[in-house]
Amino acid sequence: MERTFIAIKPDGVQRKLIGEIIARFEKKGYKLVAMKYIVPKRELAAKHYEEHKGKGFYEGLLDFITSGPIVAMVWQGKGVIATARKMIGQTKPLESECGSIRGDFGIEVGRNIIHGSDSLDSAEREIGIWFSEEEIFDYESSL
Ligand code: CMP
Numbered sequence: 001m002e003r004t005f006i007a008i009k010p011d012g013v014q015r016k017l018i019g020e021i022i023a024r025f026e027k028k029g030y031k032l033v034a035m036k037y038i039v040p041k042r043e044l045a046a047k048h049y050e051e052h053k054g055k056g057f058y059e060g061l062l063d064f065i066t067s068g069p070i071v072a073m074v075w076q077g078k079g080v081i082a083t084a085r086k087m088i089g090q091t092k093p094l095e096s097e098c099g100s101i102r103g104d105f106g107i108e109v110g111r112n113i114i115h116g117s118d119s120l121d122s123a124e125r126e127i128g129i130w131f132s133e134e135e136i137f138d139y140e141s142s143l
Pocket of ligand 1: 057061091110111
């Protein structure tokens with residue numbers, strides 16, 4: 001079953017959007033199979049964002065993402081990678097559709113609330129960076 005990595009960034013936590021964001025994914029029908037609330041170490045954040053190394057915003061991005069707690073999650077379900085990206089919106093909140101998370105709650109690209117994997121390859125890579133197999137629970141629902 002398809003899985004994606006989603007992180008609520010420090011700004012999303014500080015703005016008390018954790019419940020709102022999790023509710024959107026749950027109501028859509030996706031299954032939360034892993035979650036941790038952590039202040040990421042710089043090394044971990046650097047691994048996650050290695051494709052952006054050398055860009056002007058890279059060091060600031062690492063400073064910010066390691067500045068406070070984030071909610072790292074794995075969501076599972078049919079088409080979850082692409083659908084989560086639609087639910088999240090564009091990288092720049094001002095270019096995001098209203099109705100998306102960034103479109104509804106953000107303005108600044110450096111404070112865009114949430115991260116979601118952009119492809120199957122990056123989902124697999126990012127899940128592997130943040131979680132071990134033992135931390136992922138693909139439970140069956142009896143309800
Ligand atoms: P994310 O989806 O997590 O992937 C890379 C992140 O880099 C992006 O969201 C933004 O938070 C950040 N980012 C991209 N472009 C800029 C920019 N021009 N200035 C600051 N941060 C940026």
